[in-house]
Amino acid sequence: MLSKYELKLPDTVYGGEDALDKIGRILAANGVKKAAVFADKGVERAGLLDIPLEKIRGAGAEYCVLDDLPPEPSYMEAQKLVDQCKAAKADFIIAAGGGSVMDTAKLASILMTEEYGVKELLDNPARARKCLRTLMIPTTAGTGSEATPNAIVAVPEKQLKVGIVNGDMIADYVILDVAMVKDLPRKIAAATGVDALAHAIECFTSRKANPFSDLYALEALDLILNHIQPACDSPDDIAAKRSVQIASFYAGIAIAASGCTAVHALSYPLGGRYHIPHGVSNAVLLAPVMRFNEPACRDKFAEAYDRCIRGGAVTAEEKSEALIARLEEIVRHLDIPTSLTELGVRSEDLPQLVSGGMEASRLLVNNRREITPADAAEIYRQLL
Ligand SMILES: NC(=O)c1ccc[n+]([C@@H]2O[C@H](COP(=O)([O-])OP(=O)(O)OC[C@H]3O[C@@H](n4cnc5c(N)ncnc54)[C@H](O)[C@@H]3O)[C@@H](O)[C@H]2O)c1
Ligand SMILES: [Fe+2]
Incomplete structure (x- = not known):
């Protein structure tokens, strides 16, 4: 902090x-x-x-x-x-x-x-x-x-x-x-909503996190985790859509106060080289990067669980696992691709993806667990 x-x-x-x-x-x-x-x-x-x-x-x-x-x-x-x-x-x-x-x-x-x-x-x-x-x-x-x-x-x-x-x-x-977002096609609402979700959890676990960013990141996370599915699935659920709209603004404030981390860093070459929409490339990387970060972020994940999920998990490890599982469930439920192969990435492109991701040092320095080029390669490889 x-x-x-x-x-x-x-x-x-x-x-x-x-x-x-x-x-x-x-x-x-x-x-x-x-x-x-x-x-x-x-x-x-x-x-x-x-x-x-x-x-x-x-x-x-x-x-x-x-x-x-x-x-x-x-x-x-x-x-x-x-x-x-x-x-x-x-x-x-x-x-x-x-x-x-x-x-x-x-x-x-x-x-x-x-x-x-x-x-x-x-x-x-x-x-x-x-x-x-x-x-x-x-x-x-x-x-x-x-x-x-x-x-x-x-x-x-x-x-x-x-x-x-x-x-x-x-x-x-x-x-x-809300008039501007109420008729968003489901596919766009899903990808852009998960982008906001990534901003919230990345800023909350960023090395640059601080009391200002935590306030907005946690509220954004709570609103998105609990409203993104109805906001995307139910055309008439205006309250859920309004919640995600406000949450994405809050998550933007969290970025202004803190900074994103490795999900966004590793996503940049996917956008730059394959033109995969920003929200989709973040969605693919979200849970795998958070799983990689877990040992360094367990207490933060547990805190987020207590605030946003409030289930039956007891230990920090259980809470942390439940939070990551919830991220996975959201991406799957919203029908966002979870494999890079589906998005056109080939294994021979891995070295270039890794060097591109490592160039985003502005964001990588914020990641609580250091990511080496070998770690980045392993994260991309898991997704092929
Ligand atoms: N400045 C920042 O802090 C920040 C943060 C995250 C991402 N970005 C950048 O933002 C860009 C992505 O923006 P985005 O995810 O909002 O998507 P976008 O602006 O690229 O829009 C995606 C598509 O959705 C359409 N669209 C937009 N609103 C619509 C609506 N209400 N109904 C129907 N269609 C609609 C657009 O015409 C476009 O075809 C990327 O370049 C990304 O890197 C910036
Ligand atoms: Fe983003």
Whole structure:
């Protein structure tokens, strides 16, 4: 547990029923003349831009929609939208989408300059300063990007995903309205929900864990473990969907206060090389990495069990085992693949996966049990 810690949060967060109604007030308070609305085609097809655009028109502001963005964009694809935002001469940024959209919008908010772009931030993320204020409206429940200072981009030449961290990317405003996630297709709800679950348990067991991150990580874990299944299975269980939406925001705050560990580290080459969706690659690795970490995390797992599962286990070892078993059960129940072979990974790719995973030292240093290249290879091998 860290003895010194800090936490930077979004300025204002609106949640609950009809939170989208606050868009007009936010635009008026910031004197917005033209908003750049970041989205993607999937979000648009789902009709999720209709309400935000109506609210912008109602506030008398102009807008442009920037939606030419694939899931899990590369730094070049993100740069393309940053350039479009510059050309549009917008004075405010709204992101309505999942992590891919929000991360790109956050990068744009610190890149309204000709001096450097996304590529340069890969090497020196601290150089940029906030240029435009932002409103994040997540449509997955999920990444928690609305609460974090992180933006993740794919780097094709390294076949990796890389995180850019800069405190100025913390959102100014966040709207958590269940209307944006209530019709998520089950497959997307499952993968993105397990991503949030990974954030919660990784941050809770991180070497950078501290009282601030524990507060949010444990509450997120409790909400997700107890609501993710109905949220994905029952189209009408709005209360469960709202719980996972809030939990993913809390887990994002836990990331901002602490940091993810080896699940995310080993997942980055799977995203970078095989384009496996972020939530799916984390889901595959979640239980195996936690099982590897168990000897170093037993007390934390037992504490999480007492708070979130509250079953009949007595010893720390039983509680810890029950928690890991619950993670496995969730991934299986949600029909997320549990084998890397199913996802196209071949055994001859293992050395490259291992070296890619080991490059994510920003996250590996947070893992309570040290992971050597041989350990990483064994974890990947178990999953083939
Ligand atoms: N910044 C952070 O702190 C952070 C944390 C974790 C992950 N990430 C990054 O976020 C990205 C993944 O984001 P994601 O998991 O939210 O997925 P995503 O944004 O890539 O979206 C996945 C798909 O779901 C569609 N979609 C989104 N919302 C929808 C809705 N409500 N209804 C129907 N379709 C919808 C999108 O159009 C897209 O096709 C990755 O690049 C990952 O590395 C960032
Ligand atoms: Fe994640």
